[in-house]
Amino acid sequence: GAVVSQHPSRVICKSGTSVKIECRSLDFQATTMFWYRQFPKQSLMLMATSNEGSKATYEQGVEKDKFLINHASLTLSTLTVTSAHPEDSSFYICSAWGSGGGNQPQHFGDGTRLSIL
Amino acid sequence: EDQVTQSPEALRLQEGESSSLNCSYTVSGLRGLFWYRQDPGKGPEFLFTLYSAGEEKEKERLKATLTKKESFLHITAPKPEDSATYLCAVQAEGYQKVTFGIGTKLQVIP
Numbered sequence: 001g002a003v004v005s006q007h008p009s010r011v012i013c014k015s016g017t018s019v020k021i022e023c024r025s026l027d028f029q030a031t032t033m034f035w036y037r038q039f040p041k042q043s044l045m046l047m048a049t050s051n052e053g054s055k056a057t058y059e060q061g062v063e064k065d066k067f068l069i070n071h072a073s074l075t076l077s078t079l080t081v082t083s084a085h086p087e088d089s090s091f092y093i094c095s096a097w098g099s100g101g102g103n104q105p106q107h108f109g110d111g112t113r114l115s116i117l
Numbered sequence: 118e119d120q121v122t123q124s125p126e127a128l129r130l131q132e133g134e135s136s137s138l139n140c141s142y143t144v145s146g147l148r149g150l151f152w153y154r155q156d157p158g159k160g161p162e163f164l165f166t167l168y169s170a171g172e173e174k175e176k177e178r179l180k181a182t183l184t185k186k187e188s189f190l191h192i193t194a195p196k197p198e199d200s201a202t203y204l205c206a207v208q209a210e211g212y213q214k215v216t217f218g219i220g221t222k223l224q225v226i227p
Contacts, residue, residue, distance in 0.1 A: 029147070032213065043121075043205070044161070059214075073146040093160045105151050106215060108160035 001028050004096050007089025014084060014117055021079045023094030023114045029074035030096035034106060035067075038091045050077045084116045119144045122219035123205050129224045130195055138190040138221045140205030148212070150188050152181050153204040156222065161204055162189075195225045 003026040011019050025043055031052045036044040037108055048058045048069050056069035066088075068080040077096075081088055096108040122141045130136055142150065149168055154162035156202050165174045167183040178199065180191040190203055202220040 002163075004160075034213075034215075041219065043219045044206075047213055049213055095160070101140070103151070105163045105166050107152075109165060110160045113158070 001108040002096075002104075003079060004094065004107050004114055006029075006094055009110060010113045010115075011112075012073045012115045012117065013084065016083055017116075019084055020080045021092055023079070023109055024112070025075045025096045028096075030077075031074060033071060033077040033094055033096045034054075035069060035077075035079050036095065038092045038093060038111075044093065047079075052077075057114070081114065084114070086116045088106040089114055089116045093108060119207055119209055119216040121205055121207055121213075121216055123203075123218035125221060126210045126219065127222045127224070127225065130192075130196075131192045132225055132227050135191070135193045135195070137192070138203055140190070140218060140224070141186060142188070142205070143186075144207045144209045144216075146147055146210035148210045149184055150209070151206045151215065152179075152188070152190055153200045153206065155204055164203075166194050166226045190208040192223070195223075197225045197227050199223065200225045 005024045006024045033050040035047045038044050038104050047062045048056045050071040052058045052071045058064045071077040093111040095108040097104050121145045124139045155161045166180040170185045172183050173219040178193045182189045202222045204220045206215045206217040208215045
């Protein structure tokens with residue numbers, strides 16, 4: 001149980017392109033999903049918390065106009081990196097709480113490796 | 118601000134050589150401490166949640182323990198398939214955010 005699927009697993013695109021990443025909870029409903037960014041040899045950095053049906057809450061220093069988050073259903077959240085540049089290249093990972101909400105651990109997708117040329 | 122420090126950064130063990138990974142934390146009221154395993158190019162895989170000092174949990178060759186200031190992940194007689202990065206994370210009471218450490222990269226040599 002508590003399977004989170006993330007798509008695509010890898011994206012390579014030109015500078016200036018917008019890229020959408022999907023995060024789905026396959027066997028449970030996720031009212032809250034999280035988006036992280038991970039650089040090599042660094043910890044997972046929370047970018048934003050995504051609540052179904054409401055605006056995402058962004059961490060300090062994360063540009064909300066650059067990283068658009070939509071959580072329109074209980075099983076799907078999307079992260080769109082707008083007008084991506086090489087410095088946006090990173091490993092992006094989503095997660096969701098299992099059924100039971102905040103008393104449960106987060107379950108993670110397998111991440112998206114984004115490379116901007 | 119919540120902080121998580123993991124040591125060592127990297128650990129190389131012979132197959133069967135038991136050891137422990139350390140996670141030191143500071144948090145304003147612990148809701149939960151989490152251990153995850155992360156393989157290269159993959160998302161973290163959940164291992165354990167610990168909620169209060171003195172609690173212990175086991176799964177196969179892994180055992181996690183918790184005190185008021187730190188947690189240990191004990192690995193007994195590791196196998197090469199235990200090679201991965203092990204992440205520790207904490208969540209404070211009343212907050213959704215989980216703070217992660219950098220992890221310990223474990224390599225088990227046959």
